Each structure stands twice: as C-alpha cells, then as structure tokens.
Amino acid sequence: MEKLxxxxxxxxxxxDVLLAAKLFLKQHINFVHTEENPENIPDLIRNxxxxxxxxxxxxxxxxxxGKEGFHWLNKILELDPAITVILITGYGDIELAVQGxxxxxxxxxxxxxxxxxxxxxxxxxxxxxxxKVELSDIKTKQKxxxxxxxxxxxxxxxxxxxxxxxxxxxxxxxxTDANVLILGENGTGKELIARAIHDHSRRSGEVFVSxxxxxxxxxxxxxxxxxxxxxxxxDAKEDRAGRFEAANKGTIFLDEIGNLSLSLQSKLLSVIQNxxxxxxxxxxxxxxxxxxxxxxxxxxxQMVAENKFRQDLLYRINTVxxxxxxxxxxxxxxxxxxxxxxxxxxxxxxxxxxxxxxxALKRLxxxxxxxxxxxxxxxxxxxxxxxxxNILEPxxxxxxxxxxxxxxxxxxxxxxxEETEKMLIRKVIDKHGGxxxxxxxxxxxxxxxxxxxxxxxxx
Numbered sequence: 001m002e003k004l005x006x007x008x009x010x011x012x013x014x015x016d017v018l019l020a021a022k023l024f025l026k027q028h029i030n031f032v033h034t035e036e037n038p039e040n041i042p043d044l045i046r047n048x049x050x051x052x053x054x055x056x057x058x059x060x061x062x063x064x065x066g067k068e069g070f071h072w073l074n075k076i077l078e079l080d081p082a083i084t085v086i087l088i089t090g091y092g093d094i095e096l097a098v099q100g101x102x103x104x105x106x107x108x109x110x111x112x113x114x115x116x117x118x119x120x121x122x123x124x125x126x127x128x129x130x131x132k133v134e135l136s137d138i139k140t141k142q143k144x145x146x147x148x149x150x151x152x153x154x155x156x157x158x159x160x161x162x163x164x165x166x167x168x169x170x171x172x173x174x175x176t177d178a179n180v181l182i183l184g185e186n187g188t189g190k191e192l193i194a195r196a197i198h199d200h201s202r203r204s205g206e207v208f209v210s211x212x213x214x215x216x217x218x219x220x221x222x223x224x225x226x227x228x229x230x231x232x233x234x235d236a237k238e239d240r241a242g243r244f245e246a247a248n249k250g251t252i253f254l255d256e257i258g259n260l261s262l263s264l265q266s267k268l269l270s271v272i273q274n275x276x277x278x279x280x281x282x283x284x285x286x287x288x289x290x291x292x293x294x295x296x297x298x299x300x301x302q303m304v305a306e307n308k309f310r311q312d313l314l315y316r317i318n319t320v321x322x323x324x325x326x327x328x329x330x331x332x333x334x335x336x337x338x339x340x341x342x343x344x345x346x347x348x349x350x351x352x353x354x355x356x357x358x359x360a361l362k363r364l365x366x367x368x369x370x371x372x373x374x375x376x377x378x379x380x381x382x383x384x385x386x387x388x389x390n391i392l393e394p395x396x397x398x399x400x401x402x403x404x405x406x407x408x409x410x411x412x413x414x415x416x417x418e419e420t421e422k423m424l425i426r427k428v429i430d431k432h433g434g435x436x437x438x439x440x441x442x443x444x445x446x447x448x449x450x451x452x453x454x455x456x457x458x459x
Contacts, residue, residue, distance in 0.1 A: 003027075003028055003029060003030050004028060004029045004030065004122075004123065004126060005030055006029055006030060006031070006051040006052060006126055007030070007031040007033070007048065007049065007050045007051050007052075008025060008029050008031065008032045008033070008050065008051065008052050008053075008054065008122070009033050009034075009035065009044060009050045009052070009053045009054070010022065010025075010032065010033070010034045010035070010053075010054040011034075011035045011036075011038055011041060011053065011054065011055050011056060011072070012034075012036070012054075012056040012088060013036050013037070013038075013056065013059045014056075015036065017056075017088075017111070018034040018035075018036065019034075021034070021054070021118070022034050024115050024118070024119075025118075025119070025122070028119055029122070033048075033050075038059060038068070038072050041072055041075060041076060042075065042079060045076060045079040045080055045083070046079065049080075050080075050083060051083070051084065051126060051129065052083070052084040052085070052086065052122060052125060052126060052129075053076055053083060053084070053085045053086070054086050054088055054109070054122075055069060055072060055073060055076070055085055055086070055087055055088065055105075056069065056087075056088045056089075057069030057070075057087050057088060057089040057096055057097065057100065058089070058090070069087065069089075069096070069100065070099075070100065070103060073085055073087070073100055073103060073104065073105060074103065074104070077104045082129075084106045084125050084126065084128075084129045085104065085105045085106060086105065086106060086107045086108060086109060086121060086122065086125060087100045087101075087105045087107070087108040087109070088108070088109050088111060089108055089109075089110060089111065090110070090111055094108075094110070094436060094451075095435070095436065095437070097110075098434060106125045106128065106129075107121055107124075107125055109121055127176060128172070128175070128176060156170070156189075156192065156193070156196055157333065157336050157337055157340055158330060158333040158336065158337075159332065159333065159336065160325075160329075160330040160331075160332040160333045160430075161430040161431065161434075162325035162329050162330045162426075162430045163325065163330050163333060165430065166193065166322060166323075166324060166325070169320070169322050170193060170196050170197055170200070170322065171200070173197060173320045173322070174196070174197045174198075174199075174200040174201045175200070175201065175202065177201075177202070177291055178319040178320050179272075179291075179292045179293070179294075179316065179317050179318065179319045179320070180194075180197060180292075180293045180294070180318075180319065180320050180321075180322060181293075181294050181295070181296075181300075181314075181317050181318035181320070181321050181322070182194060182293065182294070182295040182296075182321075182322045182324060183295070183296065183297075183300075183321060183322070183323050183324065184295075184297060184323065184324030184325070184326070185297050185324075185326050185372055186297050186371070186372065186374070187327075187371045187372030187373055187374030187375060188324040188325070188326060188327070188372045188373060189324060189372075189373050190255065190295040190297075190324055191210060191253065191255060191295070193295075193322060193324055194208075194210075194251075194253045194293045194295065195208060195253075197251075197293060198250070198251040198253075198291070198293070201251070201291060203249065203250050203251055203291050206249045206250030206251070207246065207247055207249075207250035207251075208247075208250060208251050208253065209243050209246050209247035209250065209251070209252045209253065210253045210255065211224075211225065211243050211252065211253065211254050211255065212255050212256060213254055213255060213256045213257055213259055213260055214255070214256035214259045215256075218261060218263075218264060221260075221264050221267070222242075222267065222280055223236075223240075223242070223280050224242060224243060225242045225243050225244055225268075225271075225277075226242040226244060226245075226271070226277040226278060226279055226280065227239075227240050227241045227242030227244075227245055227277065227279040227280070228240055228242075228279050228280035228281055229279050229280065229281035229282045230281075231281060232279070232280040232281025232282075233280070233281075236280075236281065239279075241279075242277060242279065244271060244277050244288050244290060245277060245286060245288060247288075247290045248288050248289055248290060249289055249290075250290065250291070251290065251291040251292075251293060252290045252291070252292060252293070253293045253294075253295070254268075254292070254293070254294045254295070255294075255295045255296075256295070256296055256297075257294040257295065257296050257300075257317065258296035258297070258298030258300055258303065258309065259296075259298070262308075262309075262310065265309065265310045265313050266310065268313065269310060269312060269313045269316060271288075272292065272313075272316050272317070273316065275287060275288055275289070276288065292317065294317045294318075300314055300318075301314070326369070326372055327369040327372045327373055327375075327376060328368060328369055329423075329426075329427060329430075331365055334361075334364055334365050334376070335361060335365075337373060337376055337377075338356055338361070338364065338376070338380060341376070341377050341380040341381065342354055342355065342356070342380060342384065345380060345381045345384040345385075346384060349384060349385060351384060352390055353390070354383075354384060354387070354389075354390050354391070354392055355390070355391060355392065356391075356392045357391050357392060357393050357394075359393065359394055360392050360393050360394045360396065360397060363394045363397070363399075364376070364379075364397065367399055379397050379398065379399060380397075382397075382398055383396040383397050383398075418457075421453070421457075422457040424443070425439075425443065425450070425453055425454070425457065426457075428442050428443055429454075436450060436451070
C-alpha cells in the first residue's frame with residue numbers, strides 16, 4: 001500500500017503511546033513526528049507545515065478536566081486555522097471530545113485505539129481536508145456566494161435534533177466523493193437528501209440522475225442502466241447510453257436498491273468496482289466517473305444476514321450511512337413543514353395566504369404520519385384546495401384512520417425488540433442533544449451500558 005503523502009504531529013505525554021503510534025503510522029504516512037511536551041507545540045507549528053495533529057486532551061499537569069487540551073487545541077488553530085486536529089481521549093471522556101469538535105477539532109479517538117481505526121480516522125480526515133481545499137478553490141474561481149453552510153436554509157427544512165444531525169452529516173459528506181447510503185421509511189425525503197449532497201458537492205455543476213430501481217423490471221435493468229447498441233435486441237433501433245453514462249462527471253442516485261435481485265446486485269457491483277460499463281450488444285468497456293448515492297427503506301444489514309443482499313455490495317455503497325428520521329421522530333418540525341407547504345400550494349393555486357388554527361396544528365402534531373412528509377404534504381395540499389376559509393381547521397385535513405399519538409408510535413413501529421431498543425435509544429439521545437449522561441439516566445442505564453449499546457447499534 002502506498003504511503004500517504006502527509007506530515008503528522010502526535011502530542012502526548014505518554015512515551016509508550018507515542019512509540020506505539022509512531023511505529024505503526026510510519027508504515028503508512030511519509031512523515032510522523034512525536035512530541036511529549038505540549039509547550040513545544042507553538043515552535044513546531046511555526047517551523048513546519050503539518051497536515052494533521054493528534055492531540056491528547058489530558059496531560060499530567062491536568063489529568064482529567066481536559067482544560068489543557070482545549071488550551072492547546074485553540075493555540076494550534078490560532079497558529080494554523082487550516083490544520084486538521086484529531087483529539088485523543090479516554091473512553092469515559094467522550095463529552096470532552098464532543099466539546100473539542102465544537103471548538104474546531106475534526107474528530108476524536110478513544111484510548112486504547114484499534115490501529116485500523118486509527119489509520120482510517122487519519123485517512124478520512126486528510127481526505128476531508130483535501131476536499132475542503134479543492135472545494136474552496138472551485139468556489140473562489142466560480143465566485144459562488146453560497147457555501148455548504150446554507151444547506152439548512154436552502155434545501156432541507158427542520159430544526160429538530162434529529163434533522164440537525166442529518167444536516168451535519170450532509171455537510172460533512174457532501175464535499176467528499178464518498179459513496180452514500182440513505183436509509184429511511186417511505187416518504188421521509190431520501191431523494192431530497194441525495195439532491196442536497198449533490199448540490200453542495202464539487203459535482204454540483206454536473207447532472208444529477210435519479211433512478212427508481214423498484215420501477216425497472218429485471219429484463220430492462222442492463223439496458224436502462226448500462227445502455228445498448230443498435231440491434232442488441234428487437235426494439236433497439238439506435239445506440240443509447242445508459243443511466244450511468246448519462247451521469248458521467250455528476251451524481252447517480254439509485255433509489256430502492258434493496259429491491260434488486262441477487263443476480264442484478266452482482267451486475268451492479270461489477271460496474272461500481274470497475275468504474276466501467278459495457279453496453280448490451282458490445283464488448284467495449286466505457287469508463288465512468290460518477291458519485292454514487294443509494295437509498296432504501298429496507299433493512300439491508302438484516303438482509304445480508306439472511307443472504308438476500310450481497311455483503312460486498314453493501315460495503316461498496318455505504319462508505320457513509322445517513323439515517324433519515326421519520327416524521328414522528330421529528331415532530332418539532334411539523335409547524336415549519338406546514339408553513340413551507342402552505343406557501344407552495346397557496347402560490348400554485350393562486351389563493352390568498354392560509355394558515356393553520358391552533359386546534360388543527362395540535363391535531364397534526366399528534367398524528368402518527370405513517371406516510372411521513374409525503375403524507376403531510378398531500379394533506380396540506382388537499383386542505384388548501386378544499387377549504388374556503390383562510391384559517392384551516394382540524395376538519396379541513398383528511399388524515400389516515402391510523403390516529404395513534406406520536407408517543408405511542410414507537411410501540412407499533414416494529415415488533416423486533418432490537419429495532420425498538422435502537423429507535424428508543426436514538427430518540428432519547430437526540431432529545432438530550434447528544435448528552436450521554438442525561439440520556440443514560442432517562443433510560444435507566446449506566447453510561448457504560450449505554451455506550452455498549454451505542455456501539456452495538458452503530459448510533
């Protein structure tokens with residue numbers, strides 16, 4: 001494996017940690033410098049150009065609070081705002097690390113770390129830095145006024161903790177070229193997330209091709225996605241490019257990927273691995289350069305265990321996973337979404353501005369929304385059309401007969417115990433804004449027990 005062309009500085013007062021890290025990392029990175037004394041950091045940063053710093057949060061002078069680590073984090077970023085900093089902390093100090101990220105660190109590692117995870121974290125952080133630099137150059141050249149921080153205001157609607165988490169993930173992944181897998185129930189807006197990633201990526205000036213795999217029959221799969229040569233089959237009257245070719249240099253969005261049969265999964269995997277397509281009726285390979293985003297409402301990880309979905313394909317498409325919350329998990333966003341749809345449909349149907357009465361809003365907020373945002377959108381559109389008043393009342397909204405309250409929804413969403421526990425843990429963590437201590441207390445767990453479950457479910 002070729003070494004990473006980067007300069008790395010590791011600062012930790014534990015000699016054994018420094019030695020172990022250097023012995024491993026020098027096999028993978030061109031330049032690795034270690035330093036025991038944090039007081040030497042300013043001179044090191046001034047005299048050399050480091051791409052990344054691994055910084056311990058607690059030194060012997062200040063063994064537990066992390067204050068010294070914050071001091072040196074701020075000093076490093078003051079000396080070189082472009083530098084990437086990864087924090088090193090103990091297992092019980094994740095809150096310190098999260099606070100460090102808020103103050104400018106890129107990521108954190110827990111002691112003792114796994115070497116593979118250490119290298120993966122460093123590699124990802126360096127790639128992210130490179131992508132940021134390239135994106136900045138492109139924006140400067142194109143004189144674009146809007147940046148990725150406009151994601152929440154221009155593309156996605158929501159202020160709930162669950163949606164803020166999604167927006168943060170979109171912001172981070174958009175500027176990379178990583179493959180993304182978007183998971184969520186029907187009607188949650190998975191394609192909207194995919195378009196947001198594309199619109200804020202380096203490929204935003206290129207085409208976005210959306211493919212509903214659930215609507216393509218098995219017999220048409222290859223011709224639709226890979227194209228065909230004239231005469232390849234009865235109705236092939238002329239040469240035609242497939243969806244992958246059409247998306248070249250841009251983004252291809254494969255929706256409902258969980259519906260593919262194993263044989264079609266194999267054909268798709270070959271194209272993703274080789275970055276080449278072969279049109280039906282030819283033997284010529286055509287190189288493609290696309291950003292791949294996939295989505296499904298199906299439990300792919302469970303399907304892998306049941307041999308219904310290829311594990312190697314899953315690994316290829318989910319470099320980053322984005323879990324889109326259901327509407328019942330982000331009920332705080334319902335008023336914002338209603339206002340958004342009211343504006344759209346009042347303008348579309350040339351009607352005076354309408355608003356929702358407090359009683360109607362209350363009813364909408366406690367509805368289960370099995371159809372998620374799509375159901376809400378249709379309910380608002382129908383109310384705008386049918387109501388003769390500018391104030392929409394409860395009776396103006398035609399809702400499904402499932403009238404369970406949102407607090408009861410978790411009981412009926414899944415009959416699988418692990419899925420229910422996973423959903424509950426995610427909801428409580430989101431409720432407390434990521435505060436593990438408060439979440440553990442509400443769940444009746446110790447912090448260690450909650451951390452084990454977070455790791456188990458990949459939350």
